[in-house]
Amino acid sequence: MPLQFSAKPGLVAYITVGDPDLATTHNIAIAAIDAGADVLELGVPFSDPLADGPVIQRASERAVKNGTRLHDVLALAATLRTERPAVGLVIFTYYNPVLRFGLENFCDAAEQAGIDGVLITDMIVEEAVEYLAAARRHHLAPIFLAAPTSPDDRLERIAAASQGFVYAISRTGITGAQKSLTSDAEQLVRRLRRFTKLPIAVGFGISSPEQFAAVGEFADAAVIGSALVATIEQAGPKHAASSIARFIQGLRGAIKEPAVPAR
Amino acid sequence: MAAATANRLAGRFGPYGGRYVPETLVAALDELEHAYAEAQADPDFHLKLDSLLRDYAGRPTPLYFASRLTEALGGAKIYLKREDLLHTGAHKINNCLGQALLAVRMGKKRIIAETGAGQHGVASATVCALFGLDCVVYMGEEDMRRQELNVYRMKMLGAEVRGVSSGSRTLKDAINEAMRDWVTNVRTTHYLLGSVLGAHPYPTMVRDFHRVISREARAQILEKENRLPTAIIACVGGGSNAIGAFYEFIPDKEVRLIGVEAGGRGSQLGEHAARFSGGSPGVLQGTYSYVLQDDNGQIALTHSVSAGLDYASIGPEHAALHDSGRAEYTSASDAEALEATLRLARTEGIIPALESAHAVAECIRLAPALSPRDILIVNVSGRGDKDMGILTRELHLGN
Ligand SMILES: Cc1ncc(COP(=O)(O)O)c(C=O)c1O
Numbered sequence: 105m106p107l108q109f110s111a112k113p114g115l116v117a118y119i120t121v122g123d124p125d126l127a128t129t130h131n132i133a134i135a136a137i138d139a140g141a142d143v144l145e146l147g148v149p150f151s152d153p154l155a156d157g158p159v160i161q162r163a164s165e166r167a168v169k170n171g172t173r174l175h176d177v178l179a180l181a182a183t184l185r186t187e188r189p190a191v192g193l194v195i196f197t198y199y200n201p202v203l204r205f206g207l208e209n210f211c212d213a214a215e216q217a218g219i220d221g222v223l224i225t226d227m228i229v230e231e232a233v234e235y236l237a238a239a240r241r242h243h244l245a246p247i248f249l250a251a252p253t254s255p256d257d258r259l260e261r262i263a264a265a266s267q268g269f270v271y272a273i274s275r276t277g278i279t280g281a282q283k284s285l286t287s288d289a290e291q292l293v294r295r296l297r298r299f300t301k302l303p304i305a306v307g308f309g310i311s312s313p314e315q316f317a318a319v320g321e322f323a324d325a326a327v328i329g330s331a332l333v334a335t336i337e338q339a340g341p342k343h344a345a346s347s348i349a350r351f352i353q354g355l356r357g358a359i360k361e362p363a364v365p366a367r
Numbered sequence: 368m369a370a371a372t373a374n375r376l377a378g379r380f381g382p383y384g385g386r387y388v389p390e391t392l393v394a395a396l397d398e399l400e401h402a403y404a405e406a407q408a409d410p411d412f413h414l415k416l417d418s419l420l421r422d423y424a425g426r427p428t429p430l431y432f433a434s435r436l437t438e439a440l441g442g443a444k445i446y447l448k449r450e451d452l453l454h455t456g457a458h459k460i461n462n463c464l465g466q467a468l469l470a471v472r473m474g475k476k477r478i479i480a481e482t483g484a485g486q487h488g489v490a491s492a493t494v495c496a497l498f499g500l501d502c503v504v505y506m507g508e509e510d511m512r513r514q515e516l517n518v519y520r521m522k523m524l525g526a527e528v529r530g531v532s533s534g535s536r537t538l539k540d541a542i543n544e545a546m547r548d549w550v551t552n553v554r555t556t557h558y559l560l561g562s563v564l565g566a567h568p569y570p571t572m573v574r575d576f577h578r579v580i581s582r583e584a585r586a587q588i589l590e591k592e593n594r595l596p597t598a599i600i601a602c603v604g605g606g607s608n609a610i611g612a613f614y615e616f617i618p619d620k621e622v623r624l625i626g627v628e629a630g631g632r633g634s635q636l637g638e639h640a641a642r643f644s645g646g647s648p649g650v651l652q653g654t655y656s657y658v659l660q661d662d663n664g665q666i667a668l669t670h671s672v673s674a675g676l677d678y679a680s681i682g683p684e685h686a687a688l689h690d691s692g693r694a695e696y697t698s699a700s701d702a703e704a705l706e707a708t709l710r711l712a713r714t715e716g717i718i719p720a721l722e723s724a725h726a727v728a729e730c731i732r733l734a735p736a737l738s739p740r741d742i743l744i745v746n747v748s749g750r751g752d753k754d755m756g757i758l759t760r761e762l763h764l765g766n
Contacts, residue, residue, distance in 0.1 A: 151665040154543045154547060154652065155389045156547075157547075161533065168665055173663040199387055199650045200649045200650045200660065200664045200666070201664035204649060204663060205664065226388055226650065226653070227387065228386060228388065231387060248390070249390040249391075251390040251391035253391050253394040253395070253553060253554070254393065254394060255394060258390075258393065273391060276553055276554065277391075277550060277551040278550055
């Protein structure tokens with residue numbers, strides 16, 4: 105499974121598929137991979153993204169409006185898998201589109217498309233019995249979110265249920281940029297580390313090269329989401345891919361030491 | 368995973384319910400579940416709540432024999448359960464008093480709520496004033512426009528009303544925004560959810576706070592008629608007044624339980640909020656239940672003349688009652704609800720909320736076919752003052 109991070113910190117890039125349109129998303133994805141993203145989170149647009157801030161809400165709304173479906177996300181993934189065999193591919197979604205597709209059908213189709221992992225925003229470990237079984241049958245890594253509010257016993261269960269990596273939410277809140285990283289993130293990673301040897305990726309609100317480098321001091325990878333989606337929004341369809349390439353190169357530029365292999 | 372399995376079962380109604388939320392909220396839901404269980408076992412909590420319900424809210428509410436409506440329809444004997452007479456004008460205060468006491472027990476000083484018709488927002492603002500808590504109410508801009516009076520009432524009571532401009536700018540969008548606030552401020556804030564919706568423990572807890580409706584109604588009808596009613600009729604938005612009106616009658620198998628959804632202005636997706644005729648099981652805003660959605664799992668837009676019924680999902684316990692057949696669900700159109708409002712006003716001198724008017728509309732359809740031996744209880748969940756703008760326009764009262 106290529107859910108691996110080649111440099112420290114590893115870079116997980118989130119994009120909302122279908123924003124502004126599928127063809128542009130394809131170009132953006134390729135640009136992000138070639139600029140150094142280790143893992144791509146392909147966001148499935150949803151009408152009611154209640155864990156997202158305004159930037160991803162707007163992207164999701166645009167993608168829903170132009171008719172982007174879970175089918176399209178899977179088809180894009182299959183293309184990317186052929187074109188860039190080494191990249192990690194994760195489907196990032198709310199649960200309802202998956203339920204509607206059928207949990208088993210979805211896992212089957214995701215496996216066929218060459219997806220490595222799945223992250224369902226509104227799925228917690230207690231509700232995940234069927235999901236975990238289906239993911240196991242189809243060799244998909246289930247990735248769960250860990251929050252600063254999760255007590256240790258939950259972190260233990262989250263770590264045990266996750267594969268590929270564990271996603272640590274940097275703060276209480278929705279997705280979106282923030283000026284400074286709170287101490288929540290580092291504390292959470294330290295607590296989580298006691299329960300898992302999996303890589304830990306920190307996400308929510310990381311937007312600057314400085315923050316990216318800071319996360320590298322205590323975590324294995326950083327997830328960049330809203331900052332990429334905002335860049336796409338500002339650049340417009342024609343310049344989106346090149347802007348994303350420049351943005352990601354800028355993040356990597358902030359890492360001064362030579363890249364070291366992830367453990 | 369034994370603990371996880373037990374947890375999972377606690378919030379399930381058949382296959383429905385559960386807890387589909389971002390991880391950040393789970394600790395707060397657990398805290399609420401524990402606080403609620405402790406309160407349930409604490410006689411002092413019940414004493415406090417009962418005395419507030421009696422002396423502040425005005426319980427018990429009357430079970431009123433609507434003799435003129437009965438006569439006009441020429442069939443079943445009709446009783447009205449008068450939740451409209453409660454302080455703030457709707458059943459919503461039952462739940463708000465309960466949850467406010469819990470918030471105080473948990474030491475949370477900031478309350479957030481969503482509102483559609485504004486009745487839950489007003490009841491939330493009211494209990495926050497009463498307990499000295501900060502109150503922010505999320506309300507879709509479309510609902511702020513059509514339920515304007517309630518916006519001013521909330522402000523008068525000291526609440527901050529935040530307009531929501533996403534989606535169809537109605538109840539569902541207000542809940543999304545409230546959940547975003549909660550996820551951000553979860554350590555200091557209690558989310559006072561206004562119906563039997565959302566993640567466990569809300570559907571169970573909110574239902575329990577409204578059970579008093581059927582507890583009273585059952586005792587009242589036995590006292591007045593010495594027998595149980597043929598049917599209980601209630602409107603169903605999220606389903607809180609309906610589950611409250613049904614609950615104590617569930618073991619009485621001979622009593623029909625009839626929920627009335629918003630039929631809106633047509634049967635196409637987007638034109639109504641009849642989840643059982645137009646929806647299918649799915650997850651929305653924390654719970655697994657019937658949802659109006661398209662083939663790709665995107666949540667559909669809804670329409671109803673009544674803001675309180677204009678919502679794409681329905682409480683999970685209703686989904687279970689629907690599937691088991693213990694309760695029946697039907698719908699009334701915008702036009703039928705408006706007509707029923709006028710009818711009740713002119714025959715009984717009671718102006719119901721447009722939500723409640725959907726239940727009255729079903730009673731008007733059903734009663735003539737029944738015999739005078741039959742008894743119908745209609746839950747009048749709220750009063751219609753908030754709807755005077757819509758009623759004036761739709762019924763041409765300005766002329
Ligand atoms: C008077 C009244 N009845 C009914 C409802 C619908 O909610 P529920 O189905 O939870 O009772 C509302 C909601 O705003 C209301 O104000």
